[in-house]
Amino acid sequence: MMEKKKINVSLFRVVNDIAPFVLVxxxxxxxxxxxxxxxxxxxxxxxILLSENKSLISYSYGALNDKTKINGIGRESVVADNVxxxxxxxxxxFQETFCIAELDLPKSVGNYPLIGLLGNHFLTEHHLxxxxxxxxxxxxxxxxxxxxxxxx
Numbered sequence: 001m002m003e004k005k006k007i008n009v010s011l012f013r014v015v016n017d018i019a020p021f022v023l024v025x026x027x028x029x030x031x032x033x034x035x036x037x038x039x040x041x042x043x044x045x046x047x048i049l050l051s052e053n054k055s056l057i058s059y060s061y062g063a064l065n066d067k068t069k070i071n072g073i074g075r076e077s078v079v080a081d082n083v084x085x086x087x088x089x090x091x092x093x094f095q096e097t098f099c100i101a102e103l104d105l106p107k108s109v110g111n112y113p114l115i116g117l118l119g120n121h122f123l124t125e126h127h128l129x130x131x132x133x134x135x136x137x138x139x140x141x142x143x144x145x146x147x148x149x150x151x152x
Contacts, residue, residue, distance in 0.1 A: 007128060008138040009090040012037055014110045020130050021109050022137055024087040027058045037109035040130055040137065044119035046070060049083060049098040053115045059083040068099045096122060
């Protein structure tokens with residue numbers, strides 16, 4: 001994270017949709033700002049940029065031969081190119097690494113393009129938790145020394 005700020009954003013919900021999505025702002029190649037949806041997927045380790053939407057976003061390639069192996073349940077693993085993407089979530093600005101991959105996901109969520117997913121590494125690195133009691137994504141500081149089993 002480029003700026004350390006407290007994050008407390010509402011999950012983006014569509015009727016009959018229980019998956020946790022957030023809205024992020026990003027730039028295209030013309031430096032025009034857009035809003036898109038990202039799926040919060042704590043089961044995925046990596047952040048993934050959907051290959052069919054990569055033309056929507058301004059990104060830069062990582063180091064030469066910078067690739068990630070993505071393992072999927074019931075699928076063969078895929079080796080994907082890594083790219084760096086800048087985006088904002090709430091008031092916080094992020095620059096994160098994403099793997100470009102083809103996934104069987106909808107092209108849009110409500111009126112917004114689904115541009116990718118944020119994986120578990122992103123959530124844990126920035127101490128973010130999904131709170132289904134009030135449908136928010138927010139920062140959480142946990143004192144692990146005093147944490148009890150009932151609080152997990």
